[in-house]
Amino acid sequence: MRTPAGQEVPLSAFTRFEPRPTALAVNHQGQFPAVTLSFNLAPGVALGDAVSAVETATRQLGLPEGIRGSFQGTAQAFQASLANEPLLIGAALVAVYIVLGVLYESYIHPITILSTLPSAGVGALLALLICRMDLSVIALIGIILLIGIVKKNAIMMIDFALEAERREGKSSLEAIYQACLLRFRPIMMTTMAALLGALPLALGTGVGSEFRRPLGIAIVGGLIVSQALTLYTTPVIYLYLDGARLWFQGLRVGRRPRSASAAAPDPARP
Numbered sequence: 001m002r003t004p005a006g007q008e009v010p011l012s013a014f015t016r017f018e019p020r021p022t023a024l025a026v027n028h029q030g031q032f033p034a035v036t037l038s039f040n041l042a043p044g045v046a047l048g049d050a051v052s053a054v055e056t057a058t059r060q061l062g063l064p065e066g067i068r069g070s071f072q073g074t075a076q077a078f079q080a081s082l083a084n085e086p087l088l089i090g091a092a093l094v095a096v097y098i099v100l101g102v103l104y105e106s107y108i109h110p111i112t113i114l115s116t117l118p119s120a121g122v123g124a125l126l127a128l129l130i131c132r133m134d135l136s137v138i139a140l141i142g143i144i145l146l147i148g149i150v151k152k153n154a155i156m157m158i159d160f161a162l163e164a165e166r167r168e169g170k171s172s173l174e175a176i177y178q179a180c181l182l183r184f185r186p187i188m189m190t191t192m193a194a195l196l197g198a199l200p201l202a203l204g205t206g207v208g209s210e211f212r213r214p215l216g217i218a219i220v221g222g223l224i225v226s227q228a229l230t231l232y233t234t235p236v237i238y239l240y241l242d243g244a245r246l247w248f249q250g251l252r253v254g255r256r257p258r259s260a261s262a263a264a265p266d267p268a269r270p
Contacts, residue, residue, distance in 0.1 A: 036072070046134045047078050078137070085140060092147050093117075100155075104162065108245045113154040115237045119229040120150040120222035127221020133214050142218030149194050149219070150226045154234045156183045161238065172242045176235045187231070195223045 011017075026033050041050055051071065058069050071079060093114065100110035124143050128135060157179040164175035201216025 046136065047075065048082075048134060048136070051075055051078065089144065089147075092144060096147060096151065104158075106245075108241045109158055109162070109238075112158055112234065112238050112241050113151050116150050116154045116226055116230040116234060117147055119233070120146040120226040123225025124218040124222040126225065127217045128214065130221075131213075131217050133217060136214050138211055139214035139218045142215040143222065145215075145219060146222040146226075150222060150230070152190060153187050153227070153230045156187055157234055158238060172239055176238050180231070180235055184231075187227075191223055191227050195220055198223070 097110045100113055160179040160183055161175040164170045198216045198219040201212045202220050
């Protein structure tokens with residue numbers, strides 16, 4: 001390097017160099033240089049707890065704005081699954097509502113059937129809490145399975161009640177009362193079959209049992225609580241919603257304009 005006067009300037013005047021170890025390659029994620037830090041889970045620690053601990057430690061470090069951290073691999077897949085949980089459950093409920101609405105040709109009765117699902121979800125969460133298990137992806141799959149299993153109690157009762165109302169002309173109270181009496185045995189049989197089928201998953205041991213147990217425990221807990229509650233709550237909800245349906249029908253009939261079709265008197269008649 002030379003000055004405007006033509007004199008050479010040594011490099012030591014504005015820089016220095018020294019030998020030291022450095023990276024042979026710089027990894028990038030997108031257009032930015034990135035460093036990967038790997039971690040393993042301690043025995044008995046869930047991945048969700050580890051992700052929360054890492055996020056807490058990152059916030060406590062107070063990193064500059066130009067440095068940001070993100071998860072990759074299994075932790076990233078775990079976060080993506082948690083982000084899609086509400087959409088997945090909502091899509092399942094919407095699909096079930098549409099199918100039941102087409103089946104019964106009604107907007108009200110599918111709500112009666114779907115009213116059995118909250119008790120199943122509460123039972124699954126209580127069972128996981130009692131067994132000291134986390135709400136993992138496998139447990140979430142069990143809760144989604146309960147959406148298809150638990151609603152059959154209400155389907156059996158409401159289907160029979162609607163048939164009694166339409167064919168035999170019974171009132172909603174008489175129809176649902178007879179449905180509860182005649183459908184009690186099939187409801188108990190199907191519930192016990194599903195419950196006993198999930199018990200090996202909940203009580204099983206061996207290789208891979210830690211992945212299967214949350215699924216079985218969620219199904220068993222949801223079935224027990226929903227079976228104990230829906231036999232009493234479903235008829236009540238059916239009667240209230242049927243009364244609301246009749247009330248709305250009365251409003252529609254009352255709002256219709258009256259047709260002026262009265263015949264004028266014939267003047268030729270006495």
